[in-house]
Amino acid sequence: QVQLVESGGGSVQAGGSLRLSCAASGYRFSNNCMGWFRQAPGKEREGVATIRSDGSTRYVDSVKGRFTVSQENTKNMLYLQMNSLKPEDTATYYCAAGPTNRCLGQGDFVYWGQGTQVTVSS
Secondary structure, three states, X not given: OOEEEEEOOEEEEOXXXXXXXXXXXXOOOOOOEEEEEEEOOOOOOEEXXXXXXXXXXXXXXXXXXXXXXXXXXXXXXXXXXXXXXXXXXXXXXXXXXXXXXXXXXXXHOOEEOOOEEEXXXX
């Protein structure tokens, strides 16, 4: 049974940084894809960053240059380093994992965490 547990959310002022972590159990980091998504109140969930097991990454334009996704396969951990945070980054952030290395959309991700709240004040 795959379980994803996020941590590291919190409240920060604009310009600050946070590092989100996702601990994966029952999931093998091999030829697959993991990602971070977020959902703000009243908005649809959107993809933030994805990373394949080969290390290739993709980011939504709004976070490019500020966020970095990484994984530590030996520890089954996924991370999202968020710098220069803006109020519009406020959302619940979710860790997700897919059974293949296809990372094109939310439908490619089968396993989801419960989410961690990030609040950025101006």
